[in-house]
Amino acid sequence: EPEVTQTPSHQVTQMGQEVILRCVPISNHLYFYWYRQILGQKVEFLVSFYNNEISEKSEIFDDQFSVERPDGSNFTLKIRSTKLEDSAMYFCASSDRPPGFFGQGTRLTVV
Amino acid sequence: KNEVEQSPQNLTAQEGEFITINCSYSVGISALHWLQQHPGGGIVSLFMLSSGKKKHGRLIATINIQEKHSSLHITASHPRDSAVYICAVSGGGSNYKLTFGKGTLLTVNP
Numbered sequence: 001e002p003e004v005t006q007t008p009s010h011q012v013t014q015m016g017q018e019v020i021l022r023c024v025p026i027s028n029h030l031y032f033y034w035y036r037q038i039l040g041q042k043v044e045f046l047v048s049f050y051n052n053e054i055s056e057k058s059e060i061f062d063d064q065f066s067v068e069r070p071d072g073s074n075f076t077l078k079i080r081s082t083k084l085e086d087s088a089m090y091f092c093a094s095s096d097r098p099p100g101f102f103g104q105g106t107r108l109t110v111v
Numbered sequence: 112k113n114e115v116e117q118s119p120q121n122l123t124a125q126e127g128e129f130i131t132i133n134c135s136y137s138v139g140i141s142a143l144h145w146l147q148q149h150p151g152g153g154i155v156s157l158f159m160l161s162s163g164k165k166k167h168g169r170l171i172a173t174i175n176i177q178e179k180h181s182s183l184h185i186t187a188s189h190p191r192d193s194a195v196y197i198c199a200v201s202g203g204g205s206n207y208k209l210t211f212g213k214g215t216l217l218t219v220n221p
Binding site: 031033035037041042043044045048056089091095097100101102103104105107 | 154
């Protein structure tokens with residue numbers, strides 16, 4: 001069965017550093033998403049990406065964040081100058097129709 | 112903006128019991144989704160509903176569009192059903208982004 005792959009599974013970073021979270025979506029999917037889940041809280045939408053551009057973003061997705069599809073297969077989320085409150089599980093999802101397939105997540109810990 | 116509410120937040124059951132988890136939302140949707148999240152975090156889609164009822168094994172999901180309410184039932188619960196069950200809605204259009212509820216932590220004891 002096709003799956004969405006995320007790397008790394010866990011990343012620890014120093015506050016103020018930049019991190020790049022990587023996702024390999026399912027190959028024939030056209031819609032890509034990043035979601036975030038802070039420990040103990042609900043999953044929140046960050047951004048959706050279609051046709052090589054952002055189609056929607058939440059108020060959380062400010063200038064600190066960016067997304068790219070650099071090579072036609074990977075889908076990345078970059079977080080510049082990480083803050084303690086960026087510590088969360090980040091999920092990538094891809095779909096050709098709802099609800100999409102989720103990756104296993106990257107747990108980001110900012111220290 | 113859609114608000115998605117789930118109840119209960121926590122549910123403990125004995126093996127074999129019939130489980131019901133409820134979800135309500137505030138604004139019309141194109142579809143409602145039930146998802147499962149195991150310890151360690153991975154999310155798996157269980158159902159997508161736009162009307163009526165769906166069944167998969169011991170899991171049954173129903174939706175009442177007029178009342179903006181859905182239920183997830185688990186028959187003959189088993190300890191391996193222990194997980195967080197999450198209700199999420201998609202609002203329509205071509206953007207399939209999801210708005211999530213807080214989830215229900217289900218623990219099934221042997």
